[in-house]
Structure formats: structure tokens, C-alpha cells
Amino acid sequence: MNIEEERFKYQTDYLKKNPRACFWILQKLRDNFLDSFSQEQRVSIACSNNHSLRVKILCDYFSSPETPISLSSLISEWNEIEKKTKPFQWIDIKNKDQVYWFYMHIRRKINSNNYDFTAITDLVHMELSELYYIAHYIFDDWSSSQESKELLQIKMKKNWEQKKYRDKVKGKKVLNIYLExxxxxxxxxxxxxxxxxxxxxxxxxxxxxxxxxxxxxxxxENINKMNKNRRPLLGKDASFSPPEGLFNLPKKYR
The missing domain is CATH 1.10.1220 (Arc Repressor Mutant)
Structure with missing residues (x-):
């Protein structure tokens, strides 16, 4: 394996371990160099809805020596962005409510009209990880100062904590009591x-x-109902009359 092959292997291993970087690099190529992809590769890009597929697309694309931009330069550009944009580590990628909130909040706070995700037609049925990486890409690619990005992250975390608290106390009332x-x-x-x-x-x-x-x-209630429905042995107005002649029997039989 020569130096170039070793470098390419190192870079592809880096992409495999860094889904956020992989998403960003593929999206950058799609936005700026889509014409350099073959028709088959374009179809794959349109259907790239998981990390493994994105890695495969990039590996196939950069295995050709005639790309308009090198993978090394894109990784370097990404590294500069990564220094300025820390990941949203408090986002639980398995928490559906939180990921949906994260996505919608990012799109509201950042002018996302420039981001065309035409392959995304139904957010409801999309994998949560995909929705997370889309939102993170919009944030990563946001051309704002590092201070502005950090401030937005702080505000978003605070807003999420407030939302959690509101959801938790919804329908509840305060009760003040004194205990020993x-x-x-x-x-x-x-x-x-x-x-x-x-x-x-x-x-x-x-x-x-x-x-x-x-x-x-x-x-x-069941016991009272049973007692109420129980039939007496004798009627309410019934009286007992001994058989005729009972008390006229000889004394020895009485």
C-alpha cells in the first residue's frame, strides 16, 4: 500500500467514525459539485438516508482521481467548522420528542431556506438520526460567528429545559403543606x-x-345489593299457624 492509498484509507476510516462530518461533506458536494457525480451516484445521493450509504457514496466518488475537489481539503474545511461548532451533546438521538423539537427549533432560528433536502418528503417516517444530522448540518453550515453559535446553543438548551419543566407540571397544581x-x-x-x-x-x-x-x-355496594335482593323465608306479613289439632294431641306426644 503506497502513501496515497494509506491516506485514503485513513480518511475513509475517519468518515466511518464521524457521521456528522460525513453528512456535511456529502451535502457540500451535492450543493456545489453535483454535476461531477454520475447518474447512478446522483440516484444514490437522493436516497442516502443512512450513514453507511453515505460512506459508500463518498468512498466510490473519491476513488476516482478526477474529482473537482479532494477529500483532504473537505476534511480540513470540516475540521475548522468543527472547532467552532461543538455538537449538541445534550440531545438524545433516541428521544423522538427532543429530536423533533431540535429540528424544528433549528429551522426556525436559522434561515434554512437555502438548504434543499428534496429527498425528504415525510419527516414523520424518517429515522431520528437522519433528522438529527439534517438539523446539525444546518447549524454547522450556518455562516455566523462562533459567539453567535455558542449563544444559540445556550439558549436552546435553556429553552429545552423550560419545555421539559412545562410538560412535567402540565395539569398539576401547587400544594403547600407543613410537615414535621x-x-x-x-x-x-x-x-x-x-x-x-x-x-x-x-x-x-x-x-x-x-x-x-x-x-x-x-x-x-355489592354486599348491600346482595342483601337487598335476598328473598326472605317468610313473607313480610306471613304468620305461622300450627297444624289443626297439634295442641290436642295426647300429653305423651306433646
Missing amino acids: SKVKDELKKLAKENNKTITDFVENLIQKEVKLVNERKRRE
């Missing part, structure tokens, strides 16, 4: 042992008690 210090300490201990917050633990206790009360009421 010892009781409060015991409550904290019980909540911790059950891996719950104090609020969640108290809610759980109340829900259990409500369930027990309702079950007890149902049992009592």
Missing part, C-alpha cells in the same frame, strides 16, 4: 428508596389509597 421535620425526612428516605421524587412518591401513595377506598366501596 422527622416526617419530612422519612418521606425523603422512602422516596429515595423507591427511586422516585417526593412529588411522584406522594402521588403514588395517594393513587394507591384512592384505589383501596374505591375497591372497599365497591365491595360494600
Whole structure:
């Protein structure tokens, strides 16, 4: 393996390990050098909806010596961008609500009209990782100062925390109560042992008690219903009359 082959292997290994860089490089080629791709490669680009496929497209493309730009130069350009744009590490790529929020927030905050993702026709059925990389690409390619990007990241994280809190307390009311210090300490201990917050633990206790009360009421109602429907052995106005002549039997039979 000569030096060029070793360099190419190193670069392709880098792409495999860095989905964000791979997405950015392919999108840059698509935006600026689409004519340099073959018809088959263009079809592949239009359908490139996962990281492995993007790596394959780039490897095939740069295996040709007649590309208008080198992979080395694109990686160098990406490295400069990466220094200025730290990744959104607090985004959970498996959290559907968070990834959708991240994507929509980026598109609202940054003028994304310049980004044409024509292959994306249905965001609902798209892989969350793809939606994440699209949003990150818009942010990475945003021609703004490093300070502006950092400020937006700080604001976005704060906005997300506020959204989480609003969602958490939605439909809930504040309850101020006084407890003895010892009781409060015991409550904290019980909540911790059950891996719950104090609020969640108290809610759980109340829900259990409500369930027990309702079950007890149902049992009592069923018993009352059974007693009400039970037929008496004698009618309400019935009276007992002994057989005729019962008390006229000889004394020895009485």
C-alpha cells in the first residue's frame, strides 16, 4: 500500500467514525459539485438516508482521481467548522420528542431556506438520526460567528429545559403543606428508596389509597345489593299457624 492509498484509507476510516462530518461533506458536494457525480451516484445521493450509504457514496466518488475537489481539503474545511461548532451533546438521538423539537427549533432560528433536502418528503417516517444530522448540518453550515453559535446553543438548551419543566407540571397544581421535620425526612428516605421524587412518591401513595377506598366501596355496594335482593323465608306479613289439632294431641306426644 503506497502513501496515497494509506491516506485514503485513513480518511475513509475517519468518515466511518464521524457521521456528522460525513453528512456535511456529502451535502457540500451535492450543493456545489453535483454535476461531477454520475447518474447512478446522483440516484444514490437522493436516497442516502443512512450513514453507511453515505460512506459508500463518498468512498466510490473519491476513488476516482478526477474529482473537482479532494477529500483532504473537505476534511480540513470540516475540521475548522468543527472547532467552532461543538455538537449538541445534550440531545438524545433516541428521544423522538427532543429530536423533533431540535429540528424544528433549528429551522426556525436559522434561515434554512437555502438548504434543499428534496429527498425528504415525510419527516414523520424518517429515522431520528437522519433528522438529527439534517438539523446539525444546518447549524454547522450556518455562516455566523462562533459567539453567535455558542449563544444559540445556550439558549436552546435553556429553552429545552423550560419545555421539559412545562410538560412535567402540565395539569398539576401547587400544594403547600407543613410537615414535621422527622416526617419530612422519612418521606425523603422512602422516596429515595423507591427511586422516585417526593412529588411522584406522594402521588403514588395517594393513587394507591384512592384505589383501596374505591375497591372497599365497591365491595360494600355489592354486599348491600346482595342483601337487598335476598328473598326472605317468610313473607313480610306471613304468620305461622300450627297444624289443626297439634295442641290436642295426647300429653305423651306433646
